[in-house]
Amino acid sequence: MSEVVYSIRDLVVEYQTRAGSMRAVDGVSLDIRRGEILGLVGESGCGKSTLGKAMMRMLSRNARIAKGELIFDGRDLVKASDEEMRQIRGGRIGMVFQDPMTSLNPTQRIIDHITETIQTHRPDATDEEARERAAFLVERLGIRKDRLDDYPHQLSGGMRQRVMIALALALDCDLVIADEPTTSLDVIVEAKFLDLLKELRDEFNLTIMMITHNIGVVAEVADRVAVMYAGEMVEVGDVYSVFEKPSHPYTEGLLKSVPNIAIDDEELYQMAGGPPNLMHPPTGCRFNPRCPYAMDICSREVPPRFEAHGDGGFAACWLRDPVRKEARDA
Amino acid sequence: MPEVNERPLVQAIGLTKHFPVRGGLLSSLLRREEQVARAVDGVSFDIRRGSVFGLVGESGSGKSTTARLVLRLIEPTAGQVIFDGVDMGTLKPAAMRSLRSRMQIVFQDPMASLNPRMTIGAAIEHPARIHMPDLTPKQRRERVIEMLEAVQLSPGRQYYDKYPHQISGGQRQRVVIARALVTNPDLIVADEPVAMADVSVRALLLELMMKLKEQFDLTYLFITHDLATAKYVCDDIAIMYLGKIVEQGPLRSVFREPSHPYTRALLDAVPVPDPKHRRNRPMPAGEIPSALNPPSGCRFHPRCPIAATEVCPLVDPELRPVEGRPEHLAACHLRTGAYQHLDPER
Ligand SMILES: Nc1ncnc2c1ncn2[C@@H]1O[C@H](COP(=O)(O)OP(=O)(O)OP(=O)(O)O)[C@@H](O)[C@H]1O
Numbered sequence: 001m002s003e004v005v006y007s008i009r010d011l012v013v014e015y016q017t018r019a020g021s022m023r024a025v026d027g028v029s030l031d032i033r034r035g036e037i038l039g040l041v042g043e044s045g046c047g048k049s050t051l052g053k054a055m056m057r058m059l060s061r062n063a064r065i066a067k068g069e070l071i072f073d074g075r076d077l078v079k080a081s082d083e084e085m086r087q088i089r090g091g092r093i094g095m096v097f098q099d100p101m102t103s104l105n106p107t108q109r110i111i112d113h114i115t116e117t118i119q120t121h122r123p124d125a126t127d128e129e130a131r132e133r134a135a136f137l138v139e140r141l142g143i144r145k146d147r148l149d150d151y152p153h154q155l156s157g158g159m160r161q162r163v164m165i166a167l168a169l170a171l172d173c174d175l176v177i178a179d180e181p182t183t184s185l186d187v188i189v190e191a192k193f194l195d196l197l198k199e200l201r202d203e204f205n206l207t208i209m210m211i212t213h214n215i216g217v218v219a220e221v222a223d224r225v226a227v228m229y230a231g232e233m234v235e236v237g238d239v240y241s242v243f244e245k246p247s248h249p250y251t252e253g254l255l256k257s258v259p260n261i262a263i264d265d266e267e268l269y270q271m272a273g274g275p276p277n278l279m280h281p282p283t284g285c286r287f288n289p290r291c292p293y294a295m296d297i298c299s300r301e302v303p304p305r306f307e308a309h310g311d312g313g314f315a316a317c318w319l320r321d322p323v324r325k326e327a328r329d330a
Numbered sequence: 331m332p333e334v335n336e337r338p339l340v341q342a343i344g345l346t347k348h349f350p351v352r353g354g355l356l357s358s359l360l361r362r363e364e365q366v367a368r369a370v371d372g373v374s375f376d377i378r379r380g381s382v383f384g385l386v387g388e389s390g391s392g393k394s395t396t397a398r399l400v401l402r403l404i405e406p407t408a409g410q411v412i413f414d415g416v417d418m419g420t421l422k423p424a425a426m427r428s429l430r431s432r433m434q435i436v437f438q439d440p441m442a443s444l445n446p447r448m449t450i451g452a453a454i455e456h457p458a459r460i461h462m463p464d465l466t467p468k469q470r471r472e473r474v475i476e477m478l479e480a481v482q483l484s485p486g487r488q489y490y491d492k493y494p495h496q497i498s499g500g501q502r503q504r505v506v507i508a509r510a511l512v513t514n515p516d517l518i519v520a521d522e523p524v525a526m527a528d529v530s531v532r533a534l535l536l537e538l539m540m541k542l543k544e545q546f547d548l549t550y551l552f553i554t555h556d557l558a559t560a561k562y563v564c565d566d567i568a569i570m571y572l573g574k575i576v577e578q579g580p581l582r583s584v585f586r587e588p589s590h591p592y593t594r595a596l597l598d599a600v601p602v603p604d605p606k607h608r609r610n611r612p613m614p615a616g617e618i619p620s621a622l623n624p625p626s627g628c629r630f631h632p633r634c635p636i637a638a639t640e641v642c643p644l645v646d647p648e649l650r651p652v653e654g655r656p657e658h659l660a661a662c663h664l665r666t667g668a669y670q671h672l673d674p675e676r
Pocket residue numbers: 015016017024042043044045046047048049050051060062213278
């Protein structure tokens with residue numbers, strides 16, 4: 001099996017709010033492997049961004065990691081000091097957000113931003129070296145070198161995304177966490193950005209965790225897919241296998257409700273209900289109130305996790321668990 | 331089924347909008363001409379009564395500007411909009427006001443179009459107050475409750491006094507739709523109505539909009555940049571690029587046999603939720619040029635994989651029928667024009 005770059009183990013993240021405390025991530029475990037593109041999907045509010053931010057220890061002030069480990073580079077980042085985290089963020093783990101405007105300084109030229117970031121993390125790099133590396137990568141990503149002298153607002157959204165990726169490459173990051181990187185992009189720009197990610201993965205063995213609610217994007221680029229529902233990881237597996245034969249009824253419903261331009265259907269499937277209130281999640285399987293196959297046990301007991309899709313994949317469901325299914329059928 | 335009224339509800343004829351843009355300090359010092367953004371540049375289409383007409387295109391292609399021209403929220407630089415046989419450009423303000431009640435708009439972000447300090451009931455009632463002065467307060471309230479229930483916020487009474495922040499995003503968009511329906515309009519212009527919604531909410535909203543269309547005899551101008559969504563709702567579709575329509579026709583015809591190279595690229599680019607259908611065709615080079623300085627000839631030529639130097643950079647192509655189908659038009663010299671012999675794919 002390939003090398004694990006980052007291992008999330010039984011992670012619990014809580015938010016304190018006026019109405020009480022809420023677990024936005026509840027017992028999530030996930031390994032990210034070197035050289036893969038992992039797609040993390042799920043409905044709005046299921047905890048995807050919270051998980052991504054926890055991985056970089058960039059949670060908001062009212063959040064805390066209540067439990068679990070974040071194993072990166074042989075240590076637990078939950079216990080890492082703020083100084084260590086500053087080195088890791090941007091230096092070892094790159095970040096690409098929906099709107100890179102927020103992570104770029106509007107008064108700084110692109111070239112200065114890149115060289116400064118390179119020098120923060122690689123203090124021995126000379127100005128010359130940093131600039132050359134920046135220019136090489138930015139051109140490699142299809143932006144003309146002279147655009148490096150522009151300010152962020154002078155670039156299009158797609159170009160700003162590429163600048164963020166160039167930064168991660170310049171620093172040789174072990175992992176890039178991209179949270180909804182294509183949401184504000186037009187389809188053609190999005191398609192080009194996805195092509196670029198695939199090329200970079202192949203060429204530099206870049207590891208990418210792609211957080212998105214766009215199932216089509218995941219189908220297009222991901223090697224594996226992880227599905228979250230109401231703070232929990234309900235299914236993980238090889239992208240071909242999960243799309244071909246989803247094991248969890250939530251994954252099944254989610255995939256069916258996505259508009260598909262390539263097939264000749266006329267109506268969209270509608271999943272019943274909406275996501276639960278995380279302040280008071282349903283007992284048993286959190287999906288049970290919306291599940292078309294729910295059984296008695298589903299509302300009473302937490303579903304078992306079973307192997308699915310081979311290669312370390314799994315799903316958590318009473319109905320589909322092969323062991324209990326045999327017992328029930330017997 | 332024979333059409334009762336064959337006349338299109340909306341006819342846009344050569345609609346054009348050029349926005350003046352202030353040049354930089356340098357150009358004003360040099361007393362250069364004032365620049366214009368060619369947001370919409372000679373767009374014509376018919377919206378059939380009772381149909382859903384989709385306007386798709388990338389950001390900045392001119393979709394919202396076209397919508398605002400159709401509603402006459404802005405004056406066109408040139409061209410006309412004929413609404414139910416009436417040229418809107420010739421109307422006096424009073425006649426215009428009464429026509430306004432027959433057309434409503436729904437925007438992308440329901441939070442931005444609702445006043446956070448106004449109850450949902452009051453928000454929906456507002457257009458009724460303006461356009462339906464004959465109703466008594468009691469009748470108005472009943473009408474609002476009826477609309478709430480039509481958009482499946484029921485019992486309507488329970489929602490009447492709530493504030494926007496007390497309901498979910500999907501419910502808010504339904505309130506905006508209810509508000510659009512209250513004056514009993516003929517035309518709803520929906521500008522990216524489901525762009526902010528999650529997949530599951532999106533499916534529900536689209537189905538609701540289609541149901542309301544039947545129930546209230548509506549016609550939709552449906553704007554979206556998402557071709558996959560368009561597939562489920564539109565009868566006819568027009569593809570915009572840099573202020574022009576490059577292809578238009580019945581949705582199925584355009585999707586099955588896209589003729590313009592830009593339409594093909596757009597359709598190819600849509601990610602398909604099935605890893606077995608990964609795209610292998612390359613995307614067009616470069617980015618969309620600025621509306622301040624659109625390319626000469628065919629505006630797509632600098633990015634077009636089949637552009638021919640003999641004609642594409644020189645002559646602006648007209649919309650012409652695709653393979654003799656009068657209802658499916660494309661503007662491409664090599665596909666529908668006089669230069670089909672130059673098409674490398676022929
Ligand atoms: N700073 C915060 N304080 C309190 N609650 C928060 C905070 N940030 C997020 N939440 C809540 O935590 C839950 C998970 O939010 P998160 O942003 O991780 O979801 P997401 O899956 O990324 O959703 P989206 O697809 O909309 O980006 C939601 O219920 C959200 O309202």
